[in-house]
Amino acid sequence: MPIVTPGKRPAKRFLKSKIIGGKISRGRKATNAEINVIPMVDMMTMLVIFLLQQYSSTGEVLYMQKDIKLPDAHHGQTIEVAPVVAISGSEIVVTGVKVADVPDLDRDSGYLNIPGLEERLRDEKKRWEYLHQQDPEKKWDGQVNIQADKGVPFRIVKRVMYSCGVAGYFSLNFAALDLGSAAAAPDKAPGAG
Structure with a gap:
């Protein structure tokens, strides 16, 4: 018209x-x-x-970085929105901000804590408290999602876990690729119905 x-x-x-x-x-x-x-x-x-x-009904909780290959898991739960600590072979990143280099952490083996990681997580906790100050029913759950590469040594993951605990994050969730639904599908033959 x-x-x-x-x-x-x-x-x-x-x-x-x-x-x-x-x-x-x-x-x-x-x-x-x-x-x-x-x-x-x-x-x-x-x-x-x-x-x-x-569209994703669960929302994007984790941003998958190119240099991180997640381990596989057959049983798991969907993770909830929380700060993401990404550990690659070269650096540690919290919600998109680089806080430490992995080679520097390997050389410095005196302490368990990672000061940059603790500081960034405390800032995230303060931000969460500021956003939820008007909602007294919402309680702090202290969740953090750790997205670690398969090849990262456990001593680095252990230091990250310790730093998360010191910063007040006691509920640690590890990200993994879900193979539960994919494992059942290859049992069928290609032509079987």
């Missing part, structure tokens, strides 16, 4: 009429601008399909 200015609008066949058409349009330019809405509907359809394919 074209966009037109309000007022009298005769049918298109009367506009070409010598008798009625001249009286209505007298010196005015036609302001009818016809808009083709088919491309807009096509674009909106593609956008809706794209958004539906990208």
Whole structure:
């Protein structure tokens, strides 16, 4: 439907009429601008399909880094939203901020704690408390999600766990790839129904 200015609008066949058409349009330019809405509907359809394919009912809890290969697990639970400590072969990152280098931690074996990690986790705890100060029913659960590479030595993971405990995070969740549903599928033969 074209966009037109309000007022009298005769049918298109009367506009070409010598008798009625001249009286209505007298010196005015036609302001009818016809808009083709088919491309807009096509674009909106593609956008809706794209958004539906990208939708996740659980939400994105973990951002998978390229340099981290997670271990496999057959039994597990879905993790909840909490600060993410990502341990790769080269660095430790908390919610997107680098806090330590793994080679430096290997050289410095005197203490168990990682000061940069503790400080960042305490900042996350303060942020959580500030966001939930108006909600007294919401209690601090002290959860943190640890996303460690398969090849990271346990002594590094142990130091990360200790630093999390010192910062007040006592509920540690380890991220792993879920093989529970994938393990049942290969038992069938390709043609078996």
